[in-house]
Amino acid sequence: MLFSTEPRGAAMSAAAVEMIARLVGFATVSRDSNLTLIEFVRDYLAEQGIESRLVHNGNATKANLYATIGPMVAGGVVLSGHTDVVPVDGQPWDSDPFVLTEKDGRLYGRGAADMKSFYAVALALVPEMLERGLARPIHLALSYDEEIGCLGAPDMIARLAAELPQPRAVIVGEPTDMRVVTAHKGITGLETVVTGHEAHSSQTHRGVSAVMTAARLITFLDEMARENAAGAPSESPFEPPYTTIHVGTVQGGTATNIISRECRFGWDVRCIPEQRSRDFVDRFERYCREEVLPDMQAIAPAASIATSVLSDVPGLRPEPDGEAEALVRQLTGYNASDVVSYAAEAGQFQQAGFSTVLCGPGSIDQAHQPNEYIELSQVQACVAFMRRLMDLQAS
DSSP: OOOOSOHHHHHHHHHHHHHHHHHHTSOOBTTSOOHHHHHHHHHHHHTTTOOEEEEEOTTSSOEEEEEEESOSOSSOEEEEEEOOBOOOTTOOOSSOTTSOEEETTEEESTTIIIIIHHHHHHHHTHHHHHHHOOSSOEEEEEESOOTTTSOSHHHHHHHHHHHSOOOSEEEEOOOBTTOOEEEEOEEEEEEEEEEOBOOBTTOGGGOBOHHHHHHHHHHHHHHHHHHHHHTOOTTOOSSSSSOEEEEEEEEEOSOTTBOOSEEEEEEEEEEOTTSOHHHHHHHHHHHIIIIIHHHHHHHOTTOEEEEEEEEEEOOBOOOTTOHHHHHHHHHHOOOSOEEESSOOTHHHHHHTTOOEEEOOSSBGGGTTSTTOEEEHHHHHHHHHHHHHHHHHHHO
């Protein structure tokens, strides 16, 4: 027994922890398939008479899943979560990241905080939902590839919009310490490929270094980022309170004595709601076109700079008199509202016309870290939250 609470509450908390353990046990790193987890959830729901619908990616190696508990009527609540997790490669874990480990009131494992515990609690409560009976439905929506740009959710959201009676609200269960979050930044992920011209490194005048050109471009991105920091809106509630621009990966060159032919770097723009990532991308491309390419092509006419948008996730904006915010305030008793700087599928749901907020167990401070964990108290709080939602939907 994990908790010294009343028997019913203790049993449900134990069932929730058991479900978290099952889900953490699926190593659904974004670069790999998530089908083992999706098929487990599908079969678990089928055993209880609940039909799941799967929305696969193009080559059927990954899938979203959505399912409805209760009658197919309006006024439902969508509980959304992503099934993928970030890699553990090179991280100094003290335990197996894909075996849930309890220690000192915490549950350790990849995805325990971000964000398998949220929908694990919902799944553990399904038998109780069926036993109580719901007058209005609770919909489950599980997506793939959130961690690499919310790539899976849009196809599923389109299906939900077309097939479900109008839900009252969407709750995205990202780790917010069970607080109400009404806004998040958007994110645009990009890759820039610089193609130069190879030559011996003793003859720099005959070559175009892709690596050194990329450094020049990265410096320009850094200058834009610094401008944003210096001009941060004083009223912005985000941390940091400005649009960030960040380069995360760089690959290029063959050897130190060869002027490099190719260099590529990955970068992102995380926008506050008042700004558009497209404006920063346009400014960057104008700099490439007007300031950098002429120098390159004066030596090698075939030299080029190409930037591709890999993902583009809209931000979540506060909704005046939002139905989702009102609902989650009622369920949590939390009267304030917060914002977060990470992106999630909440903005995609909102863009499709769903009233949406974020609220889930655990802290983003533990996400993506070695020894990622969630406090057992947060699991209990999520169980209580789901039970209050169930009571509301049953009344």
